[in-house]
Amino acid sequence: MKQKIGFTSTVPIEIVFSAGLIPVDLNNIFITSENPPEYIQIAEDYGFPRSYCSWIKGLFGVIIRHKIKKIIGIVQGDCSDTHSLLNILALKNIECIPFSYPYGKNKLLMKDELQNLMDALNVSWDDVFNTYKDIQPIREIMYEIDEYSFTGKHVPSKDLHMWQVSASDFNGDYKRFKRDISGYIKGIKDEKNVPLRLGYIGVPPIVTDLYDFIDAKGARVMYQEVQRQFTFPKLWNKEVNDKNLKKEYIKQYLDYTYPYSVFNRIEDIQTEIKRRGLKGIIHYVQSFCHRQAEDIVFRKQLDIPILTLEEDRPGKLSARSKVRLEAFINMIKDK
């Protein structure tokens, strides 16, 4: 029986699948479960503070509740709370393989990180290439769905989010995932009345009804910044073969904007705002997250109305957020 391996943020998924393991994006297990607050309770009962990132608490709860014995922890490029999480998991004798996105995007360091992970999971570059050949066509379907979302096709905000966010682990079974997404794209229909074009930047939301609320107000999220980055969009139509795989694979993880300087993200966001004709941006920030400070940079650098939305616990949108969203959408519609 295949062993599961959890991870705290995006990891080189081809390496994980090549090792014959079932990848488990712990964030997705947490947020799509029937009762996400239960995982937070596990963490708070263990001693995690009330005023602490709910995602980290959720990850801890998932690991404990689902008895996950081995994880890959992103120790650079996501958040420093993960360091503390790994230290606490060591108390529970859970095997943690560290992985970093090197600050400054150093190519040699990135190569070493990939090689270290491959060595830890006993995977060769040939294995990676074979898995890449299976997985990349699935990403190509995701790129098409992404393009459809702003070119007159009906792709609800929630659907775009769910498909892209699932690119981190392909729900643990990429063959089944491919069948599901192939069926979905065939069913996408044209749309005559284009809703208000919005973009969403920042980490994925911890609340479950944000996208339905936005769509019900006559708007649509036609750009999901970080979730789209999970799909490595720069690989679209790129010619990758066994001769250039290593180079392109390293480049893929350096092109991934999220773990590095916020200015890489801004360049990406500005391009997409223009390309997609967006009228407003929702910047989601998680309570107690260091990324809240990045709001300062976004507001100074992006020339577009921005709504900063903060949530703490998993569940439904707070009344505070609903007021803000409704007012923001109406404000842009009236412009």
Next chain:
Amino acid sequence: MKLGIDLGSRFVKIVYGEDISSIKYQKFDTIEFYKQYCSRMAGLMHINLDNINPGFKFITSVTSTGYGRGLVDIKRGSAITELEAHTNGAIVSVKEIDFTILDLGGQDNKVIKVINNQMVDFIMNDKCASGSGRYLENMARVLGVPINKFGEYYKNPLELSNTCAIYGESEIIGHIVDGQTPERIASSVNYSVFNMVKRHLKDFENEVIVFVGGLAKNKAIRYFIETELGKRVIIPKNPEYNAAVGCFVNDATASS
């Protein structure tokens, strides 16, 4: 006849009449209002307006706002956000077309940037009552200064590090023990409330501030805005009714 209702956390404010030049005002304690005029049906609170005032049976359209608007069903009613209500209210109250609305309420505050009579940006602080009207009320009680006199104190404010509506009391008591006068501490409390919104008033750049909400009559806060930021402050007539006025003038087809 139309009616605008602001279902606030402390007070329910109603504005009604045939047109804006002849509106009447009514205010209720929120809890008493819900107890007396609301009934629960199918998971929603229903307000029977006719019970509030027999003349309300002639009302043909109602617009509501406030946090209560999502919980409450009013016949003939539609709802708008507080931000839109305040913007509408300020637009009909002042001649200027570019201004920043400052709403300092009992538990939260809002700063709204208006350019050419359109809302273009806003900030709300409603997660914590730090530096809110409730904070000011609690500190006034500790100091023994009547709330209607509190706004007279603006000289030589001290820096207060804790503006929590509950835990701020300890710091105030510390200053009393240190021999500071109640007037100087009151000035410091007023300054703390101003400090909570100072950055947003600066960032939104407009020269004119339209000051509304329950704290608009606080002269000290007005003084700080004018002297520290060099802004011109306009306080509409009946500033605490601004959102209700905004509902009254709202188009009847506003989104709910």
